Amino acid sequence: MQAPIHKKPLLLYLATNSYAIGALIAQEDGGGTEQPIYYISHTLKDAETRYLRAERACLAIVYASQRLRHYFLAYEVWLMTKSHAIKALLQQPILSGKISQWLLQLSQYDLRIGTSRAVKNQAITDLLAQFPGEEEFPLDDEIPGEVAMAEEVREQWVMKFDRSSITHSGGVGVVLYHKEDKTVALSFKLEFPCSNNTTKYEAYLTGLATVLEMGVKHLKVLGDSNLVVCQAKGSFSLKEPSLAPYRAMAQRMEEKFATFEIEHAPRNENRFADALAALSSQIICKWSSTNIEVSKREESIIEVLKEKFREEQGEGDWRIPIKETLVKGDDTAELKILKDYALVKEELYRRMPGGILSRCVG
Incomplete structure (x- = not known):
C-alpha cells in the first residue's frame, strides 16, 4: 500500500459474489506500474444477497464511493471493468428504483469507465470479496440535494400476513402498519383449489402486491409461516415444484423495495391477520368485494x-x-x-x- 500521487487518476477494481463485494483503489506510479492504495469489502445482507450480478457490482461502486468519499472527491476515478452489463447499466438514460438512487449518488463524482488491464489488482480484489473483513460501514440511501425526499422515502411499513384453508376454498389476511397512527386491514377469499403451502404464498404475495401499489419503498414483513420466511431468507430449499412460480415471483417483488426485511413472528402475535384470513375463508358470498368495518366499543x-x-x-x-x-x-x-x-x-x-x-x- 502507498499514498496516492496528487492529480493522478485513481483506478477502481471491483469483485462480487453471492455473499460479499470488494473494491480496490489503485494508482500508477512513475514507472507505469499499478500500486494498491486502499481496499474495502462488505458482507451482503438480506435482500442484497438476491441482487443480480450487475446490481451487486453497482452496489460495490456505491459502497466504495461512500467508504472512500475523500478519494472520490479529490481525484478523477476510473472504473476498470470488462463487464458490458455494468457499462450498460451505468449508461442507461432511464432507470427506476434503487439503481436510479445509486446513479444519483454517483453523479457527484468524476467517475469514468475504462477497461481492466492489471490482472494482479483484480485478483487481489476477488480475494478480498471472498474474505470480507469485520469492519462494517452502513450504506447511505441519501440522494445529494434531496435530503427531505430521502427522509420521506425511509419511512418503514410493517406487514403481517396469514392464511386459512378449508376443503373447497381458502382465505388470506393482510395487516399493514405505519408507525402507530395508521393501520390497513385486508381480507381476501380464494375460490380456487390451493394446497396449504400455496395458500401461505398467496397470502404473502397478496400483501407484497398491495404494499407496492401503495408506493411503499421500505418494508418489514412478519409472518408465522416458517416455510415462506425461511425460503425468503434462503435457509430452506425449494422442494415442491408447485411452489417454484410463487418463489420466483416473490423474489422479483422483494427486489423492488429499497430496503426489505422478513422475520418469523409467533402465532400469538399474528392474531389480527389470522382472524381476517379465517373470516374470508368461512363466509359464502356472491359479490366480488365488500367492506366490513370492525369498531371497538367499551360499554354496553x-x-x-x-x-x-x-x-x-x-x-x-x-x-x-x-x-x-x-x-x-x-x-x-x-x-x-x-x-x-x-x-x-x-x-x-x-x-x-x-x-x-x-x-x-x-
Whole structure:
C-alpha cells in the first residue's frame, strides 16, 4: 500500500459474489506500474444477497464511493471493468428504483469507465470479496440535494400476513402498519383449489402486491409461516415444484423495495391477520368485494343507546327550561312554575294533588 500521487487518476477494481463485494483503489506510479492504495469489502445482507450480478457490482461502486468519499472527491476515478452489463447499466438514460438512487449518488463524482488491464489488482480484489473483513460501514440511501425526499422515502411499513384453508376454498389476511397512527386491514377469499403451502404464498404475495401499489419503498414483513420466511431468507430449499412460480415471483417483488426485511413472528402475535384470513375463508358470498368495518366499543349497547336518546331529546325537551329556572332560582320567573315542580337528584318532578311527586318524562 502507498499514498496516492496528487492529480493522478485513481483506478477502481471491483469483485462480487453471492455473499460479499470488494473494491480496490489503485494508482500508477512513475514507472507505469499499478500500486494498491486502499481496499474495502462488505458482507451482503438480506435482500442484497438476491441482487443480480450487475446490481451487486453497482452496489460495490456505491459502497466504495461512500467508504472512500475523500478519494472520490479529490481525484478523477476510473472504473476498470470488462463487464458490458455494468457499462450498460451505468449508461442507461432511464432507470427506476434503487439503481436510479445509486446513479444519483454517483453523479457527484468524476467517475469514468475504462477497461481492466492489471490482472494482479483484480485478483487481489476477488480475494478480498471472498474474505470480507469485520469492519462494517452502513450504506447511505441519501440522494445529494434531496435530503427531505430521502427522509420521506425511509419511512418503514410493517406487514403481517396469514392464511386459512378449508376443503373447497381458502382465505388470506393482510395487516399493514405505519408507525402507530395508521393501520390497513385486508381480507381476501380464494375460490380456487390451493394446497396449504400455496395458500401461505398467496397470502404473502397478496400483501407484497398491495404494499407496492401503495408506493411503499421500505418494508418489514412478519409472518408465522416458517416455510415462506425461511425460503425468503434462503435457509430452506425449494422442494415442491408447485411452489417454484410463487418463489420466483416473490423474489422479483422483494427486489423492488429499497430496503426489505422478513422475520418469523409467533402465532400469538399474528392474531389480527389470522382472524381476517379465517373470516374470508368461512363466509359464502356472491359479490366480488365488500367492506366490513370492525369498531371497538367499551360499554354496553344499552348505555350507548341511552346516550343517543338523551342527545336526541335534548333539543326539544320541554323539561330543560324548567330545570334551568329551578337551578338558577330566577326571582323574575313565574311563581306558578316554581311551585308546581321540584328537582330531586337532577330529575324533574311535578307536584300532583295530594302532594304526590311524579317524575316528568320527555
